Each structure stands twice: as structure tokens, then as C-alpha cells.
Amino acid sequence: MRTRHRARRPGDPGLGRRKCATGRRAGLTALSAHRLGLAAVSEGQASGRRIPVVDYLVLDGDDTHAGPHLVAQACTSCGALFFDRRNACARCGKTGFAAKPLATTGVVRSFTVVSRAAPGVPVPYVSSVVELDGGGVVKANIVDAGSDPEKFDLGMAVKLTTFPCGVDAEGTEAVAFGFTPA
Numbered sequence: 001m002r003t004r005h006r007a008r009r010p011g012d013p014g015l016g017r018r019k020c021a022t023g024r025r026a027g028l029t030a031l032s033a034h035r036l037g038l039a040a041v042s043e044g045q046a047s048g049r050r051i052p053v054v055d056y057l058v059l060d061g062d063d064t065h066a067g068p069h070l071v072a073q074a075c076t077s078c079g080a081l082f083f084d085r086r087n088a089c090a091r092c093g094k095t096g097f098a099a100k101p102l103a104t105t106g107v108v109r110s111f112t113v114v115s116r117a118a119p120g121v122p123v124p125y126v127s128s129v130v131e132l133d134g135g136g137v138v139k140a141n142i143v144d145a146g147s148d149p150e151k152f153d154l155g156m157a158v159k160l161t162t163f164p165c166g167v168d169a170e171g172t173e174a175v176a177f178g179f180t181p182a
Helices: 030-035
Strands: 050-053 069-075 097-101 105-114 125-131 137-142 158-165 173-181
Touching: 105 137
Parallel strands: 050 173, 137 173
Antiparallel strands: 069 097, 105 125, 105 158, 125 137, 158 173
């Protein structure tokens, strides 16, 4: 026998579609944050501990960058860049990699305004492919710029930004990244 589930309606108890304190910027509602094991961010809730939502986002500066930046794995043989861990290079097949900090600025190579998304993800938002200055290509949302397609152009300069997107039960803040018009 199949069990039927009805969709949650406005006014139903539970998490519903209440937006996180970061709202559209983070792309998380209380419901989607809950599904990820996070709580919606509220003022004064974070413990001060911050972790990136992806391994290739570095939150603290280092000797090459003053603030948050992305780090790719560069093949030591051919220079191909990858954001995830690899056993071998997809371009040349070699197995040597070194961490390479990437620029925090770049240009939009492709974008789309997303009007439909999974339940709990506020729409519309702008999803893009950004070519970073000095090499590297990353997919990310353009934040704090609205969603009017007339405001965006291919080749538009953008810069990296970070924002909190949730807090776990211990108060650890999850931090995501996106790009803003430069």
C-alpha cells in the first residue's frame, strides 16, 4: 500500500518556507537548511567558528591573498586546474598535484536566471560560469545584484564574496561563496 503525502501548505506547523537571515543571498530557507543539518542563521546565534561549505573555499587570508579565496588543485605536469580531489589528471593522466590559490576577480562567461528550483530554494536567482583572472573557471551564483537579466552582460567583471548560509547545533557557521558585480 502506498502512502500519500500532502504538500506543506502555508500556515502548517514546522519549518515551512521561512527564509534564513541571509535570505535570497544564501539561497537557503529554514527548510533547506534543516535538510542539510543546519539551522537558519539568526542574529547572535553563531559561536564564532566558521567552516566553508566546499573544501576549495579558504576563509582566512594567506601569503597570497588578504581574505577569502578559492584554491584549485593544479596538475604539476600540464597545469590543468581541478576543484575536487583527483587520483589522476583528466587532461594528461599524471598523478602529481599542487595547491594553487586563484584570483578573487574574473568575468562572467555564461549566466542564466533560474526561475524554478527545488522546494525551499528561493527563486529567481542568477547562476553563472565565471572565468577567473589568471586562470580557472568556477560555477557560482551572482549575489546582491537582483535577477533582472538586463543588468548582466557576458564579460561583466565580478569579484568573490562570502556569506553565512547556516549554523549547526553547536553554533558553527557554514560559509558559502558567490560573486558580486565589480
